[in-house]
Amino acid sequence: MRRLRILFILIGFQLLSNTIYAQVSENWVQRFTSDSTRDETVNDMFVDAQGNVYVTGSQKGPFQSQLEAVTVKYNSLGIQEWIQNYQAPSNNGAFGRAIHVDANGFVYVTGENAIISGGANEALIIKYNPTGTQLWSYRFQYVNQSYAGGFDITTDLTGNVYVTGEYGNGGNNIFLIKFDPSGNLIGQTFYNSSSEGGRKIALDGAGKIIIAGYIQDNDSLSFIALKYEQNLDFVWASRYGQGVGNINPIDMTIDNNSNIIIAGTSNLDYAVVKIKPTGLVQWSKLYNSVTGWDNCRAVVKDDLGNIYVTGETGTLGFPLTYKITTIKYSPDGNEVWLNEFSGDSTGTDGYTGYDIAIDNLANVYIIGQRYSNSDITTLKYNTAGSLQWAIHYNGLSNSQDVPVAVGVDPNGNVFSTGNSLDFTTGYDIAIIKYVQTPTSVEVEGKSISSFTLKQNYPNPFNPSTTIKYSVSISEFLTLKVYDLLGREVATLIDEYKPAGSYEVEFEVSELSSGIYFYRLQAGSFVETKKMILLR
Numbered sequence: 001m002r003r004l005r006i007l008f009i010l011i012g013f014q015l016l017s018n019t020i021y022a023q024v025s026e027n028w029v030q031r032f033t034s035d036s037t038r039d040e041t042v043n044d045m046f047v048d049a050q051g052n053v054y055v056t057g058s059q060k061g062p063f064q065s066q067l068e069a070v071t072v073k074y075n076s077l078g079i080q081e082w083i084q085n086y087q088a089p090s091n092n093g094a095f096g097r098a099i100h101v102d103a104n105g106f107v108y109v110t111g112e113n114a115i116i117s118g119g120a121n122e123a124l125i126i127k128y129n130p131t132g133t134q135l136w137s138y139r140f141q142y143v144n145q146s147y148a149g150g151f152d153i154t155t156d157l158t159g160n161v162y163v164t165g166e167y168g169n170g171g172n173n174i175f176l177i178k179f180d181p182s183g184n185l186i187g188q189t190f191y192n193s194s195s196e197g198g199r200k201i202a203l204d205g206a207g208k209i210i211i212a213g214y215i216q217d218n219d220s221l222s223f224i225a226l227k228y229e230q231n232l233d234f235v236w237a238s239r240y241g242q243g244v245g246n247i248n249p250i251d252m253t254i255d256n257n258s259n260i261i262i263a264g265t266s267n268l269d270y271a272v273v274k275i276k277p278t279g280l281v282q283w284s285k286l287y288n289s290v291t292g293w294d295n296c297r298a299v300v301k302d303d304l305g306n307i308y309v310t311g312e313t314g315t316l317g318f319p320l321t322y323k324i325t326t327i328k329y330s331p332d333g334n335e336v337w338l339n340e341f342s343g344d345s346t347g348t349d350g351y352t353g354y355d356i357a358i359d360n361l362a363n364v365y366i367i368g369q370r371y372s373n374s375d376i377t378t379l380k381y382n383t384a385g386s387l388q389w390a391i392h393y394n395g396l397s398n399s400q401d402v403p404v405a406v407g408v409d410p411n412g413n414v415f416s417t418g419n420s421l422d423f424t425t426g427y428d429i430a431i432i433k434y435v436q437t438p439t440s441v442e443v444e445g446k447s448i449s450s451f452t453l454k455q456n457y458p459n460p461f462n463p464s465t466t467i468k469y470s471v472s473i474s475e476f477l478t479l480k481v482y483d484l485l486g487r488e489v490a491t492l493i494d495e496y497k498p499a500g501s502y503e504v505e506f507e508v509s510e511l512s513s514g515i516y517f518y519r520l521q522a523g524s525f526v527e528t529k530k531m532i533l534l535r
Contacts, residue, residue: 023437024380024389027413028078031395031420032070032429034059039426040070043111044099045417047407049459051076053415053431056096056109059085067093067116069124071109073132076413078433082132086124092116094124098152102159103460103534105130110150110163113139123150123165123175127183136183142167142175142190151213152201156230157513157534160186164211166197174198174213174224178232189232193217196224199250204258204277208235212252212262214244221247223262225275236279243267249297255305255331256484263299263309268316270296270325272309274333283333289313291321298355302362302383305331310366312352313340324353324368324377328385337385343370351377354403359412360529363388367406367416374400378416378434393432395420401430410455410529412436451475453520453527456506460532464507467492467518474498475522481506482517489516508533 032040032055042057052075059070069086086109088094093115100108106129113124123140140163141148147168154162159181166172167190174191175198191198196215204210209228214221221244227235243266244250250264259282260275270287287294293316299309307329314322324341343349350371357365362383370377370392380388395401399421407415413435420430454468471477479493489511492504506518513535519528 024391024414024434025437026391026393027433027435029393029433030074030078030080030431031422032072032080032083032431033422033425040429041095041419041427042404042417042429043095043097045405045407045415045431046099046101047409047415048101048105049410049455051409051411051413052081053407053417053433054099054101054107055417055429055431056099056111057429058095066091067095069094069096069109069111069126071096071099071107071126071128072429073107074431076409076433078431084128084132084134086126086134086137088113088115090114096124096126097150100153100155102155103532106135106155106159107132108153108155108161110153110165112149119147119168120145121147121149123148123163123167123177125150125153125161125163125177125179127161138179138183138185140175140177140188143169147172148175151197151199154201154203156203156207162201162203162209164198164201164213166213171195172197174211174226176201176209176211176226176228176232187232189228189234191226191234191237193237197247198226199248200252202252202254204254204260205256206258206277208258210252210254210260212250212260214247214250215239223250223264223266223271223273225252225260225262225279227279238275238279238281240273240275240281240284241266241271244271249295249311251297251299253299253301253307255301256303257305259305261299261301261307263296265294265296265311268293268295270294270309270311270327272296272299272307272329274307285329285333285335287325287327287338289325291315294325295352297353300356300358300364302358304362306336306362306383307331308356308358308364310353310356310368312368314350319352319371320348320350322350322352322371324351324366324379326353326356326364326366326381328383339381339385339387341366341368341379341387341390343390349373355405357406357408359408360410365406365408365414367403367418369401369403373398374402376401376403376416376418376420376430376432378406378414378432380414391434393430395430396422399423451520451522451525451527453529455529456518456531460534462534463509464505465531466503466505468501468503469520470501471497471522472499478519478521479504480519482519484515492518
């Protein structure tokens with residue numbers, strides 16, 4: 001799943017170790033539905049830095065051939081800003097599978113067109129402007145009347161678009177397509193070794209294109225990672241494992257050093273592999289629970305290089321035994337903690353984990369399903385692995401709710417989405433926003449809630465941005481800016497401040513594009529936030 005990841009980095013200094021616990025409450029719920037005759041399905045969600053939420057999926061009429069790709073945007077207040085449907089030209093079905101939103105608010109969707117065509121599906125790529133107007137679409141098919149499907153999509157800083165998926169040509173193979181911002185095809189390339197499919201795509205720190213997926217060779221499934229140059233020249237392919245149990249829940253993340261982490265299921269075990277930028281496997285981990293059935297679905301990383309995976313473990317065929325199992329690994333692959341969530345003390349509800357997200361303090365959020373009630377469950381663990389809260393969404397009429405994705409914005413607001421059955425309107429797309437209320441913790445006689453550091457605006461920025469902060473007691477403050485390597489690049493505040501609210505403008509002239517961090521320190525209080533400079 002693709003979603004916003006605003007992460008936390010330790011930049012060579014000791015940050016505050018006290019935990020700020022939070023209470024969680026439902027802020028709003030939106031159920032997207034059109035009328036009583038059309039089911040809606042969500043397949044992916046994206047949360048941007050302003051707390052806007054974007055979902056993509058499908059909208060179905062009485063007949064399967066009337067399936068249309070649908071993309072919807074809600075603002076942070078839960079107000080629907082726009083909705084766009086894509087109808088297949090021959091009215092033979094379309095859907096969105098993955099969504100990406102760039103820093104300027106342009107929206108990109110990939111999925112499939114012509115799905116009612118006897119296997120002649122086309123990969124579908126669509127671009128919308130920030131107000132929801134369709135700018136262009138493209139339908140890809142390698143061989144006429146053969147299958148092609150788009151599975152993931154991303155962009156670079158100049159607005160070029162990259163899509164991966166799989167196509168049929170006597171077997172499935174991986175494709176990579178590149179478009180310019182106007183939708184013109186720049187190039188395409190294919191990986192055809194035996195039978196394989198692309199599932200995830202991302203750019204590493206050097207702008208190289210990374211694809212993760214599966215490969216079937218000699219009747220055995222393995223993970224595969226591919227690396228390409230910006231001009232689509234092939235660099236390397238790296239394989240890992242055997243007996244990949246499910247080719248669809250394959251997830252990928254890339255750390256700050258351009259290492260590639262792929263997670264999925266291999267021989268009914270959690271499987272995680274870390275691949276160096278050179279294509280060599282640095283380490284791999286298998287987790288085999290005592291119950292013997294383990295299904296890993298999602299992975300994220302923090303800026304220290306720690307890796308978090310989630311899914312479910314239990315006894316195969318007995319879903320009431322399933323538990324949401326989340327594991328944290330160090331950058332070297334050592335297990336830091338492992339937690340199983342099974343609800344109350346009886347542990348008889350059965351839980352499955354679907355997706356994971358991380359905030360700027362390396363708290364992790366997991367969305368899953370409570371099997372007994374078919375509810376959408378959202379969990380939070382802090383970076384030390386302590387469960388902070390769990391909350392359930394039970395839709396209308398106590399009916400079926402199926403989780404899909406979770407995300408978190410820079411202010412710590414949490415968004416969960418899934419498919420929710422209403423006996424009147426059929427399946428709806430449910431989006432739930434949760435807000436967290438900080439609980440103050442005393443530090444050397446001062447309350448953490450006495451200080452507030454806001455997210456800079458605009459973000460990304462060029463050439464200047466505004467940083468707001470407030471103090472409720474008089475204190476000596478420092479506000480400094482650091483680059484990604486922890487080097488101090490600017491001091492914005494270094495003086496005693498009386499209680500009040502303040503703002504400071506950070507204007508750059510010589511810094512290059514990239515990620516920077518600003519850090520407010522007031523006595524023992526320290527908070528760090530991330531900002532992006534785009535030249």
